[in-house]
Amino acid sequence: MLSFTEENYLKALLKINLESGIAGAGTNELASMLQVKPATVTDMIRKLKEKKLVNYERYGKITLTREGKKKAIDVLRKHRLWETFLYEKLSFTWDEVHEVAEQLEHIQSSKLINKIDELLGYPEFDPHGDAIPDAKGQIKMRVQKTLDELMPGSLCKMVAVKDNSATFLQYVVKVGLGISTKIKVVSKQAYDAMLVIEVKGKKHTVSEKFARNIFVVPELKD
Amino acid sequence: MLSFTEENYLKALLKINLESGIAGAGTNELASMLQVKPATVTDMIRKLKEKKLVNYERYGKITLTREGKKKAIDVLRKHRLWETFLYEKLSFTWDEVHEVAEQLEHIQSSKLINKIDELLGYPEFDPHGDAIPDAKGQIKMRVQKTLDELMPGSLCKMVAVKDNSATFLQYVVKVGLGISTKIKVVSKQAYDAMLVIEVKGKKHTVSEKFARNIFVVPELKD
DNA sequence: TATAAAAGTTAGACAAGCAAAACAAATATT
DNA sequence: AATATTTGTTTTGCTTGTCTAACTTTTATA
Structure with a gap:
């Protein structure tokens, strides 16, 4: 039986894996995701290695074992x-x-x-x-991109969000967005990557940070 | 914010209170209900006293404060x-x-x-x-009694169980009992308080221990 | 390639929750 | 009242998950 904490470490590892496409995380990365110190992560990872849930060598990358991934997927x-x-x-x-x-x-x-x-x-x-x-x-x-990767003129449909925090999600709603909403990228500022997007006929200016947290799939023009 | 353990102590205290009708439990009683040692209970109770959730003096009975009772009821x-x-x-x-x-x-x-x-x-x-x-x-x-308190010849209706363990509940079903089932107390053995009861026309012999875990309300004869 | 910066580890400490063992107080029994 | 039994407490120690501070390894860069 795993503790809540152990489950959270495994889930974080899987999330990093799914979001970056790269298997293998560092202790700093995990620490900032889990809101603990890197030293704490080192300790925990050693315990998870004991339990054969992660692969790990000193100073090396941390990956989930088959068993660890199974547990992580279960939590997700x-x-x-x-x-x-x-x-x-x-x-x-x-x-x-x-x-x-x-x-x-x-x-x-x-x-x-x-x-x-x-x-x-x-x-x-x-x-x-x-x-x-x-x-x-x-x-x-799903083949998905983040909104900031699109070129001006592209049409797309929002399929998911990366950030699940209440503040971000409330902001998303304010801009008229939601799952399945169509978005047109009107223009992009070269200097700071600010985007002007059109949602339901209304134009909005959003930051690069915002755009990086919106997942979209390309939409054919009509 | 209370920990799981703290919540469980408060709930146990409330349960003892509701089941016995008496406010005030001893450390042994709590320990056996929570499956820990009396020494552990003493520690925990001191902490709960610090938090003003229980009233307690060395060697005295433990009772819930108004605040403690509120929390306990919430968990229940x-x-x-x-x-x-x-x-x-x-x-x-x-x-x-x-x-x-x-x-x-x-x-x-x-x-x-x-x-x-x-x-x-x-x-x-x-x-x-x-x-x-x-x-x-x-x-x-609700005015309720346990089945063992009834005199032979009484008619009653089962309204609840005291023991919630799977083994007990499966046994209850086997004897044909359930919430709202009518029971007739046929006879009672003076020596060991074994009961013969009639459920849906069938007679069953049950132990005193079993009978003490069945709550009933008297039923008028018809 | 030498060195600075970033990333990671180790050691020592702490709080929570539990338990074993020794001790102390209260209650029953004779 | 003396003694035994029950009940409760204290002390010490284990485990888990966390931290800070000092140290080491890896990597990036001048």
Whole structure:
């Protein structure tokens, strides 16, 4: 049985993996994601290595073992299913679900999470547009870019957000955005990469930081 | 913010209070309920006293303060609502709900538990027949006895169980019992208090220990 | 390639939660 | 009242997860 903390380390490792496409994280990276000091990470990683959940050598990169990845996916699945449950069944808003799901993801009962999955009709994506791993641990992959990668003139559709914090999500709504919203990139400032985008006929200016947290797929012009 | 352990101590104190009718528990009593050593309880109680959640003097009885009772009722409310949710919405059996609810009762989100309450239609009793405190902390009280207190010849209706363990609950089902089942006390052995009861026309012999864990209300003969 | 900066580790400390063992007080029993 | 039993406390120590501060290795850069 893993502790909450151990589960969180594994989840963080998987997230870094999924978001960067690169397997292998450093202690600083993990430390800043988990809001602890690098020294703490070193300790914990040694323990996870003992349990054969990560591969690790002194001064080397940290990767998940097959077993570790399985556990991590399990936690991620629970997190995203709970978020979907809160959103769909209990009318939480999308900026409220993350915090509560951080707690619920650690509940130990495979029967429970599978029943929740069933109740929701086996959803493939959570309220933030992220793919929900299925009971076998399979994750739907999607060819997606972040909004800042697009050239002026491009048309796209928002499919997910990278940052799940309430402040960011509330800002997203304010700009008229949401999952499936169409976006046109009007122009891009060379100096600071500020973007002018058009959403539902309205123009908005957003920062590069903002754009880097919006996942989109290209849309054919019509 | 209270830790899981602290919450469990408060809940145990409230349970002893509700079950015995007497406010005030000893360290041994608490220790056996929480499956820890009396020394551990002494430590914890001192900490809870620091936080003004219990009243306590060396070698004296432990009672909940107003604040402590409020917290304890909150945990109990969450426990019983989650049990009801699992039973009603996720088709768990009544012997499966307790274990998972032990985990879910510690989730911190008043919005979540109130939404679950709403989803369930503000139930008054959980699958074991125990009263669910409402959002204001009010608990429905019922005049109930345990089955072993009845005289031979009495008619009664089962309203709740005291022991929530899976083994006990499965045994209860085997004897044909459940919430609202009518029971007739046929006879009682003076030597060891073994009871012969009649349930749905069938006779069963049960131990005193078993009978002490069944709550009933008297039923008028018909 | 030498050196500075970044990244990572080690050692020592602390708080929480638990337990074993020795001790002290309270209560029952004879 | 003397003694035994029950109940409760204290002391010491383990484990987990965290930290700070000092140190080491790797990497980037001049």
